[in-house]
Amino acid sequence: MCDERTQFDADKYLRGGEISRRDFGRVSATVGLGMMLPGMANAQELGERDVEITTPDGVADCYFAYPASGSHAAVLVWPDILGLRPAFREMGRRLASAGYSVLTVNPFYRSARSPVVGEGASFSQPETREIVLPMRRALSAETDFSDARAFVSWLDEQDEVDTSRSIGTTGYCMGGPMVMRTVAVMADRLGAGATFHGGGLASDSDDSPHLLIPETRAHMLHAVAENDDEADPEAKNTLRAAYDAAGIPAEIEVYEGTLHGWCPTDSQVYHEAQAERAWSRMLNLFETALA
Numbered sequence: 119m120c121d122e123r124t125q126f127d128a129d130k131y132l133r134g135g136e137i138s139r140r141d142f143g144r145v146s147a148t149v150g151l152g153m154m155l156p157g158m159a160n161a162q163e164l165g166e167r168d169v170e171i172t173t174p175d176g177v178a179d180c181y182f183a184y185p186a187s188g189s190h191a192a193v194l195v196w197p198d199i200l201g202l203r204p205a206f207r208e209m210g211r212r213l214a215s216a217g218y219s220v221l222t223v224n225p226f227y228r229s230a231r232s233p234v235v236g237e238g239a240s241f242s243q244p245e246t247r248e249i250v251l252p253m254r255r256a257l258s259a260e261t262d263f264s265d266a267r268a269f270v271s272w273l274d275e276q277d278e279v280d281t282s283r284s285i286g287t288t289g290y291c292m293g294g295p296m297v298m299r300t301v302a303v304m305a306d307r308l309g310a311g312a313t314f315h316g317g318g319l320a321s322d323s324d325d326s327p328h329l330l331i332p333e334t335r336a337h338m339l340h341a342v343a344e345n346d347d348e349a350d351p352e353a354k355n356t357l358r359a360a361y362d363a364a365g366i367p368a369e370i371e372v373y374e375g376t377l378h379g380w381c382p383t384d385s386q387v388y389h390e391a392q393a394e395r396a397w398s399r400m401l402n403l404f405e406t407a408l409a
Contacts, residue, residue, distance in 0.1 A: 161215035161216075162185040162186065162214075162215050162216075162217060163185070163186040163187075164183055164184065164185060164186055164211060164214050164215060165183070165184050165185070165186045165278070166181070166182065166183040166184070166211065166214075167181075167182050168180070168181055168182075169181070169182045169221075169272075171223075171268060171269060171272045172268070173227075173264060173265055173268040173269075174264050174268070175228055175261065175264065176227060176228055177227065178223060178224055178227040178265070178268070178269075179202075179224050179227055179231050179232055180202070180221055180222060180223045180224060180269075181202060181206075181207050181210055181221070181222045182210075182219070182220070182221050182222075182276075182278075183207075183210045183211045183213075183214035183219075183220050183222075184214050184218075184219035184220065184278040185214060185215075185217060185218075185219070185278075188278075189219070189277060189278055189279055189280040190217055190218055190219045190278065190279065190280055190283075191217075191218055191219070191279075191280055191283040191284065191285065191286065191404070191408040192218065192219045192220070192221065192273040192274075192276075192279045192280075192283075192285045192286070193213055193218045193219070193220045193221070193285065193286040193287065193288065193404070194221050194223070194266075194269055194270065194273065194285065194286070194287040194288075194300065195209065195210055195213070195220060195221065195222040195223065195287070195288050195289075195293075196223060196225060196287070196288065196289035196290070196292075196293030196296040196297060196300075197222065197223070197224075197225060197290060197293055198290040198291035198292060198293060198379065198382060199241060199250050199251075199254055199291050199292050200234075200235050200239060200241065200246070200250060201224060201225060201226050201232055201233060201234045201235065201250070201253075202222055202223065202224040202225075202232035202233060203232065203233040203235070203237075203384070204233075204237070204384070205382045205383050205384040206222050206382065207222065208383065209222070209382070209383075210222040216401055218286070218404065218408075219273070219276065219278040219279050219280075221269060221272070221273055223265070223269060225257065225265070225292075225293070225296070226250075226253040226254075226257075228253075228256060228257075228261075229252075229253045229256060230253070234249060234250065234253065235249055235250065238384075240386055241379075242386065254292060257292075258325075259295075259299060259325040262295065262296045262299040262300070263299055263303045265296075266296070266299060266300040266303050266304055267303060267304065270285060270300070270304045270307055270308075273285065274307070283309075283408055283409070284307065284308060284309025284310065284336075284407065284408050285304075285307050285308050285309065285408070286308070286309060286310040286311065286312070286403075286404050286407070286408050287300045287301065287308060287310070287311050287312075287336075288311070288312045288313070288314070288400065289311075289312075289313050289314070289316060290313075290314045290315065290316070290379075290381055290382060291314075291315055291316065291317055291378070291379060292316075292317060293313070293316065294313035294314070294315070294316015294317060294318070294319050294327075294340075295316065295317070295318055295319060295327045297311045297312065297313050297316070298311065298313070298316075298319060298327035298328070298330060298331075298334075299327060299330065301330075301334045301335075301336040301338075302330035302331075302333045302334050305333060305334050305335050305336070306335075308334075308335070308336045309335075309336055309337065309407045309408050310336050310337050310338070310339075310403050310404055310407035310408055311334075311336045311337075311338050311339070312338070312339040312340075312341070312399075312400045312403060313338075313339070313340050313341065314341045314381045314396055315341070315342070315343040315346060315376070315378045315379055315380060315381065316340065316342075317346070317378075319340065319353060319357060320352075320353040320354075320356035320357050320360070321353075328356055328357055328360050329360075331357075331360040331361060331363075331364050331366065332360075332363070332364045334364070334366060335366070336366070336407070337366065337367045337368070337403060337406070337407040338361065338366065338367070338368040338369070338370075338403075339368070339369045339370075339399055339400060339403045340354070340357060340368065340369070340370045340371070341371060341373055341381075341396040341399065342354060342370065342371065342372045342373065343372075343373065343376045343377055343378040343379070343380060344372055344373060344374055344375060344376050344377070345376075345377050345378055346378050347372045354370050354372065357370055358370055369399065369403070371399075373389075373392045373395070373396060374392075375389065375392065376389050376392050377389075380392060380393060381393045381396060381397075
């Protein structure tokens with residue numbers, strides 16, 4: 119989860135000369151296109167639209183991308199703490215080009231429409247943290263459950279979604295627990311879940327997501343940042359034990375050389391090689407579990 123520790127690690131990384139703050143904006147403006155290139159050879163023609171989804175707590179503004187023809191397995195994407203923004207729209211399009219109908223949500227719709235931060239915003243900026251942290255604190259396990267029901271139900275009503283196939287879900291940073299709650303509360307529809315540098319997946323709290331594993335059926339992928347593992351090395355072991363006890367297939371791996379937040383292309387600590395490898399593992403999971 120994004121916090122003072124993960125930001126300290128990111129600042130240390132930047133000071134180490136890998137990339138300067140001055141250069142980060144220039145790199146992030148172009149790296150998104152680089153992320154798209156590996157998947158473009160067999161990319162499908164896409165449709166896309168901004169949508170509004172009614173939930174028990176209001177109206178969520180979301181982004182829906184899908185192959186231009188036919189119906190396909192659906193994927194629900196939970197962004198990280200900076201919310202729905204261009205980098206996540208790009209990831210939604212990229213996943214749609216692989217043959218999925220992809221809903222990327224604004225998890226902060228109760229507080230503001232997306233994008234909730236401006237272009238180039240970073241969690242390192244105090245003014246950005248002042249915006250997103252109160253929004254994050256306004257969410258809970260119960261709001262995650264409620265939103266998951268609403269978003270999955272909406273997907274099942276769309277012509278672009280093949281309801282004979284299971285749904286997948288992905289989550290980044292704070293989206294990790296949202297994935298685990300989604301696959302639990304909608305267990306009959308969710309066939310796969312993937313978390314990337316997800317925070318708080320296995321803790322001592324009464325609402326720790328790992329306690330829900332016996333209620334789930336989805337095959338899982340957990341891509342763990344190296345510094346998150348260093349801070350809590352037992353979390354991965356707790357997850358493995360819970361999945362083994364429940365008889366649920368789960369791939370849990372610490373990605374060497376990565377810092378919390380390494381997957382989105384606009385992250386300060388984006389690690390292209392490892393992000394691409396994690397992306398390929400997700401596609402492999404969806405190909406087998408959403409068939």
